[in-house]
């Protein structure tokens with residue numbers, strides 16, 4: 001595959017330094033392509049192009065024209081669906097069955113949803129009395145925040161990048177995107193779609209590279225960027241927040257989680273098993289909203305463990321083109337080392353390994369891939385790192401509880417607060433418990449059902465801000481009040 005270049009001011013350009021890095025296929029460890037690593041020079045050019053575009057045709061473009069172009073971007077992704085699907089699966093190793101139903105469709109939908117939202121959002125006005133009796137009129141208007149730095153993750157590369165770029169552009173901003181070094185291809189390809197849809201040069205820019213002392217850092221340190229939106233680990237979120245503080249730039253952070261599943265004895269066990277299978281093992285466990293710790297009411301604990309074991313052992317591990325596969329590899333050998341270190345910590349901590357715990361035997365041609373077994377543990381103490389740290393792999397610890405209060409306390413016991421899944425057919429209980437869980441996103445008798453109009457984001461150390469529907473306006477626009485003396 002051809003080298004992946006930066007997309008700056010409507011052109012694909014290489015790095016002045018000539019520095020390249022490998023884009024590796026996690027299915028077999030082979031190099032897919034070489035990727036240009038941006039230096040400060042390329043990041044500066046991208047930011048300045050974005051700044052200039054704000055004052056160009058994009059900044060002056062009527063709303064209807066802007067939203068019509070964003071619909072064309074969505075249509076452009078769908079018109080090249082198979083290319084995006086191939087690219088996403090090459091970069092991530094995820095099953096085509098998943099990427100074709102979630103990653104690519106949502107990658108396109110994110111543009112349409114926000115283009116439609118922005119056209120229907122009112123602002124506010126207030127009439128006020130004045131001492132001279134003639135009064136004054138206040139009205140608020142929204143304006144784009146400016147140049148938005150978008151730093152997007154490797155687990156759902158296209159979906160999570162356009163989850164940010166969609167509203168950013170719908171609100172009239174321009175963007176500089178730094179995709180993960182693990183998964184550059186679909187973001188690079190989007191540049192062609194943007195061009196064909198008529199997005200003016202400089203509105204959408206992409207620079208490739210790493211975090212520290214590379215493109216990510218150069219972007220967050222750049223003084224002309226007006227705000228940053230990031231999805232990824234909490235530690236990286238802290239680094240970005242510190243960089244954004246210089247120059248008082250706004251941030252929108254969706255960070256790590258160690259989400260709890262709560263399974264009550266009055267649940268529909270079939271639903272709870274099916275949902276927990278997805279929340280633990282979907283995308284090889286690489287979903288920030290997944291549940292790596294599940295608390296099960298004691299009276300059904302043994303049955304739940306047995307059924308989840310059976311279901312996990314029924315997962316078909318394989319490469320994207322295997323139509324039977326429902327679990328691919330982890331995103332890289334480096335990430336597999338991290339996940340396996342927790343598999344070891346579980347053993348060292350005396351866990352019972354209900355199933356998995358290691359690396360599956362794969363055919364010779366796949367042996368170099370980042371394959372790993374879906375794993376279920378029981379028996380660890382709550383202070384175990386396996387239960388307190390975000391592992392981001394296909395693994396889940398099951399623990400019994402006796403009372404509703406205990407379940408809520410367990411769920412709320414960590415500094416994270418991103419998501420939770422509650423399984424109970426007692427709707428009064430489900431509402432009562434959901435209201436007490438310290439998380440931004442809570443599913444009841446479901447998981448990863450996504451209405452894009454809803455507020456989406458984490459509490460505590462799982463993030464700052466909410467994106468989704470009108471909530472995205474709080475970050476992607478600046479509201480100003482105009483007061484007119486009558």
Ligand SMILES: O=C(O)C(=O)/C=C/C=C/O
Pocket residue numbers: 155156160163286287288289450456
């Ligand atoms: O579904 C979404 O919009 C979303 O943001 C998913 C995030 C998953 C993170 O791993």
